Amino acid sequence: xxxxxxxxxxxxxxxxxxxxxxxxxxxxxxxxxxxxxxxxxxxxxxxxxxxxxxxxxxxxxxxxxxxxxxxxxxxxxxxxxxxxxxxxxxxxxxxxxxxxxxxxxxxxxxxxxxxxxxxxxxxxxxxxxxxxxxxxxxxxxxxxxxxxxxxxxxxxxxxxxxxxxxxxxxxxxxxxxxxxxxxxxxxxxxxxxxxxxxxxxxxxxxxxxxxxxxxxxxxxxxxxxxxxxxxxxxxxxxxxxxxxxxxxxxxxxxxxxxxxxxxxxxxxxxxxxxxxxxxxxxxxxxxxxxxxxxxxxxxxxxxxxxxxxxxxxxxxxxxxxxxxxxxxxxxxxxxxxxxxxxxxxxxxxxxxxxxxxxxxxxxxxxxxxxxxxxxxxxxxxxxxxxxxxxxxxxxxxxxxxxxxxxxxxxxxxxxxxxxxxxxxxxxxxxxxxxxxxxxxxxxxxxxxxxxxxxxxxxxxxxxxxxxxxxxxxxxxxxxxxxxxxxxxxxxxxxxxxxxxxxxxxxxxxxxxxxxxxxxxxxxxxxxxxxxxxxxxxxxxxxxxxxxxxxxxxxxxxxxxxxxxxxxxxxxxxxxxxxxxxxxxxxxxxxxxxxxxxxxxxxxxxxxxxxxxxxxxxxxxxxxxxxx
Amino acid sequence: xxxxxxxxxxxxxxxxxxxxxxxxxxxxxxxxxxxxxxxxxxxxxxxxxxxxxxxxxxxxxxxxxxxxxxxxxxxxxxxxxxxxxxxxxxxxxxxxxxxxxxxxxxxxxxxxxxxxxxxxxxxxxxxxxxxxxxxxxxxxxxxxxxxxxxxxxxxxxxxxxxxxxxxxxxxxxxxxxxxxxxxxxxxxxxxxxxxxxxxxxxxxxxxxxxxxxxxxxxxxxxxxxxxxxxxxxxxxxxxxxxxxxxxxxxxxxxxxxxxxxxxxxxxxxxxxxxxxxxxxxxxxxxxxxxxxxxxxx
Numbered sequence: 076x077x078x079x080x081x082x083x084x085x086x087x088x089x090x091x092x093x094x095x096x097x098x099x100x101x102x103x104x105x106x107x108x109x110x111x112x113x114x115x116x117x118x119x120x121x122x123x124x125x126x127x128x129x130x131x132x133x134x135x136x137x138x139x140x141x142x143x144x145x146x147x148x149x150x151x152x153x154x155x156x157x158x159x160x161x162x163x164x165x166x167x168x169x170x171x172x173x174x175x176x177x178x179x180x181x182x183x184x185x186x187x188x189x190x191x192x193x194x195x196x197x198x199x200x201x202x203x204x205x206x207x208x209x210x211x212x213x214x215x216x217x218x219x220x221x222x223x224x225x226x227x228x229x230x231x232x233x234x235x236x237x238x239x240x241x242x243x244x245x246x247x248x249x250x251x252x253x254x255x256x257x258x259x260x261x262x263x264x265x266x267x268x269x270x271x272x273x274x275x276x277x278x279x280x281x282x283x284x285x286x287x288x289x290x291x292x293x294x295x296x297x298x299x300x301x302x303x304x305x306x307x308x309x310x311x312x313x314x315x316x317x318x319x320x321x322x323x324x325x326x327x328x329x330x331x332x333x334x335x336x337x338x339x340x341x342x343x344x345x346x347x348x349x350x351x352x353x354x355x356x357x358x359x360x361x362x363x364x365x366x367x368x369x370x371x372x373x374x375x376x377x378x379x380x381x382x383x384x385x386x387x388x389x390x391x392x393x394x395x396x397x398x399x400x401x402x403x404x405x406x407x408x409x410x411x412x413x414x415x416x417x418x419x420x421x422x423x424x425x426x427x428x429x430x431x432x433x434x435x436x437x438x439x440x441x442x443x444x445x446x447x448x449x450x451x452x453x454x455x456x457x458x459x460x461x462x463x464x465x466x467x468x469x470x471x472x473x474x475x476x477x478x479x480x481x482x483x484x485x486x487x488x489x490x491x492x493x494x495x496x497x498x499x500x501x502x503x504x505x506x507x508x509x510x511x512x513x514x515x516x517x518x519x520x521x522x523x524x525x526x527x528x529x530x531x532x533x534x535x536x537x538x539x540x541x542x543x544x545x546x547x548x549x550x551x552x553x554x555x556x557x558x559x560x561x562x563x564x565x566x567x568x569x570x571x572x573x574x575x576x577x578x579x580x581x582x583x584x585x586x587x588x589x590x591x592x593x594x595x596x597x598x599x600x601x602x603x604x605x606x607x608x609x610x611x612x613x614x615x616x617x618x619x620x621x622x623x624x625x626x627x628x629x630x631x632x633x634x635x636x637x638x639x640x641x642x643x644x645x646x647x648x649x650x651x652x653x654x655x656x657x658x659x660x661x662x663x664x665x666x667x668x669x670x671x672x673x674x675x676x677x678x679x680x681x682x683x684x685x686x687x688x689x690x691x692x693x694x695x696x697x698x699x700x701x702x
Numbered sequence: 703x704x705x706x707x708x709x710x711x712x713x714x715x716x717x718x719x720x721x722x723x724x725x726x727x728x729x730x731x732x733x734x735x736x737x738x739x740x741x742x743x744x745x746x747x748x749x750x751x752x753x754x755x756x757x758x759x760x761x762x763x764x765x766x767x768x769x770x771x772x773x774x775x776x777x778x779x780x781x782x783x784x785x786x787x788x789x790x791x792x793x794x795x796x797x798x799x800x801x802x803x804x805x806x807x808x809x810x811x812x813x814x815x816x817x818x819x820x821x822x823x824x825x826x827x828x829x830x831x832x833x834x835x836x837x838x839x840x841x842x843x844x845x846x847x848x849x850x851x852x853x854x855x856x857x858x859x860x861x862x863x864x865x866x867x868x869x870x871x872x873x874x875x876x877x878x879x880x881x882x883x884x885x886x887x888x889x890x891x892x893x894x895x896x897x898x899x900x901x902x903x904x905x906x907x908x909x910x911x912x913x914x915x916x917x918x919x920x921x922x923x924x925x926x927x928x929x930x931x932x933x934x935x936x937x938x939x940x941x942x943x944x945x946x947x948x949x950x951x952x953x954x955x956x957x958x959x960x961x962x963x964x965x966x967x968x969x970x971x972x973x974x975x976x977x978x979x980x981x982x983x984x985x986x987x988x989x990x991x992x993x994x995x996x997x998x999x
Contacts, residue, residue, distance in 0.1 A: 153892075576867070
């Protein structure tokens with residue numbers, strides 16, 4: 076019996092075989108075994124029009140996987156679909172995505188991304204289904220570890236994550252934008268894809284637009300999701316949350332790596348586990364006052380959007396990692412709220428303050444189970460998660476005006492916001508409707524930042540801001556088109572990723588500048604660890620070593636990115652030496668590329684797969700059990 | 703404010719100019735003059751067909767977001783299958799022939815040539831002494847759009863420029879990004895299967911072949927432009943070869959159906975006896991025929 080026959084042939088023979096009783100059992104033993112066939116990996120990402128970089132990473136990885144003998148297929152889908160299938164439904168093999176935070180972040184980000192307690196939840200919390208006891212342990216430790224001990228724990232955590240590769244960090248892109256500086260300046264202060272970047276901008280008053288026309292900042296983006304859905308917790312519709320952060324205030328914001336008070340005037344530790352915050356006087360866009368009850372509601376709501384109505388909690392798909400730091404929130408009086416946290420490092424606890432505060436009077440009604448035409452669909456979904464929130468009621472420095480799906484969205488400056496209030500009071504301006512005044516009075520504002528300081532104060536550059544009366548966001552087809560809008564004067568700047576086709580165009584246009592700022596929103600390859608063989612960390616490690624990050628940075632990003640190994644590479648103070656990008660060899664320190672200059676060393680890669688127990692058939696296809 | 707208006711104005715201007723020149727050269731001044739008189743009665747005769755065409759266009763315009771949502775939820779995602787079927791053909795085509803001149807040529811053909819190709823037959827067939835051909839054209843356009851709309855909803859696929867940006871450049875939009883503002887108004891990026899640029903161009907070319915007796919000069923022109931449009935869809939990285947093949951099949955099917963539906967017994971031209979109801983028209987067309995031939999010669 077040395078001659079092999081195909082499984083199909085074997086099955087066909089069963090009919091004959093069962094005739095003789097002795098043979099029947101034998102036939103079952105053979106045919107009853109599941110066969111193996113070539114491993115198929117589908118790599119999901121967005122099309123080039125939507126994001127010019129992700130698809131290039133996916134193509135490059137697919138090419139190398141195919142060379143080794145894996146049937147890798149790239150599937151393009153729009154951002155909403157991608158997030159829906161990956162984050163909410165966990166229906167994917169591999170995907171290429173971009174992390175959501177543009178500004179450097181605290182290592183506690185990894186808690187939300189990789190802690191096994193989140194594997195069953197839908198959303199940004201551990202979409203990979205990664206479960207590892209050591210990593211869980213280190214994640215808890217880094218939260219609890221006080222000041223001096225924390226760096227060592229965080230280093231250990233990064234080593235563990237880099238080795239096990241729940242996702243492969245590819246590169247940290249430069250946040251590129253095409254911008255005109257004839258009307259607005261300050262583009263380089265922060266990326267125009269971040270709320271703080273947009274708020275920090277200044278208007279160049281040339282006296283030409285003083286004819287009653289509102290001062291309008293016009294942006295062009297390829298991401299049309301903001302025009303159809305303005306729900307701050309709907310993970311499938313959010314990218315960086317830029318406009319959401321301007322609509323919804325947070326208690327504190329990240330600025331230069333520290334938390335600075337925002338909606339909170341300041342805070343005080345009452346003990347190792349209790350934080351008391353004093354809120355600024357503020358109102359919602361619909362005129363209702365913002366109180367401590369709204370803050371308490373928000374933390375409870377992020378934990379369970381059904382507010383106890385469902386049989387088991389329905390957590391929000393965003394802000395879960397940092398929301399989980401807060402155990403409970405209690406209003407003390409209208410403007411004071413007390414947060415109870417586990418024994419936690421102070422910087423970690425302050426990260427919990429960076430969630431959008433939601434109005435209780437709007438969102439408490441959305442704790443009901445979601446229905447379509449009166450029918451309940453799924454007990455695990457609440458109205459809050461599926462509502463488009465078309466008329467967002469926030470408390471932020473801009474408020475929503477109107478939108479045409481797929482075309483544009485218009486916001487306006489919120490004159491009641493504390494930035495405007497404090498800014499104009501400070502500048503001694505009587506007329507706080509005149510926003511040109513604010514830009515002009517820039518010099519007067521340097522002496523005292525703000526009067527209501529408390530534990531800290533709002534950075535000066537935000538006082539009296541935003542510098543625009545209106546913010547118009549136009550939705551365009553591609554990065555190239557967005558750049559052309561800026562060049563032709565239809566927009567002041569671009570607010571989505573630019574790729575290698577659009578960057579050279581900026582140089583050719585005289586009025587347009589390339590603005591480049593560093594971004595912490597790294598590109599990565601995510602694996603579904605719920606599915607074999609991606610559940611095997613050794614397998615993921617070899618896949619990671621088939622991606623030539625250095626070449627991808629040169630080709631896909633035209634050099635405007637830095638290859639990296641650890642997700643914390645933008646927060647350099649946290650990265651141990653042994654995880655820094657190996658500049659001499661231009662290689663990943665943990666899983667260096669198996670090959671040279673983009674072309675993979677096929678023999679070596681196959682040998683690596685064989686060593687960890689995988690097999691290849693006679694046509695060099697990597698075999699996997701039929702799923 | 704956005705670049706849409708200037709782009710649309712530009713296209714309208716050039717299409718009008720081309721129609722005028724082609725009208726004089728191909729249809730001939732006298733028959734062209736007759737268009738004014740024919741148009742209203744012809745459209746009245748074809749009011750049902752025109753109404754259906756308008757209905758399809760309205761559905762396509764107004765209902766597109768809704769159909770797009772349906773497509774996203776239930777549509778067949780065929781990008782991968784198409785890629786597996788034809789491989790790197792489009793990348794090869796672009797990589798082999800790409801040059802700035804060809805990009806200029808094909809971009810112009812894709813936008814201006816195509817618009818002209820679609821509009822001109824309306825004028826040409828309205829100049830004919832009876833309405834049959836015009837009616838068939840309207841029916842064929844309607845079928846193209848209607849079937850295209852259904853397929854767009856059923857199939858969700860991205861074009862080569864979106865799927866393999868490392869190998870296929872989005873040449874039309876890098877040549878003139880404002881064209882994307884224009885096409886963005888008309889279509890969605892996931893609507894690539896089949897290529898309606900191909901199917902409508904081939905429809906016009908097929909009509910041109912079937913009516914070559916009437917407009918002998920138009921046939922080669924229509925074929926040239928239609929051929930260029932078909933190649934341009936792939937050269938510019940917008941469509942797959944598969945889209946083009948299906949678009950061509952769709953076109954031939956639609957023309958066949960239009961002939962079958964409108965006066966099936968009548969041939970391609972106006973020489974048949976049925977059209978002799980209005981004698982003056984007939985004699986006029988007899989006069990003008992050699993004349994138009996001379997103009998073209």
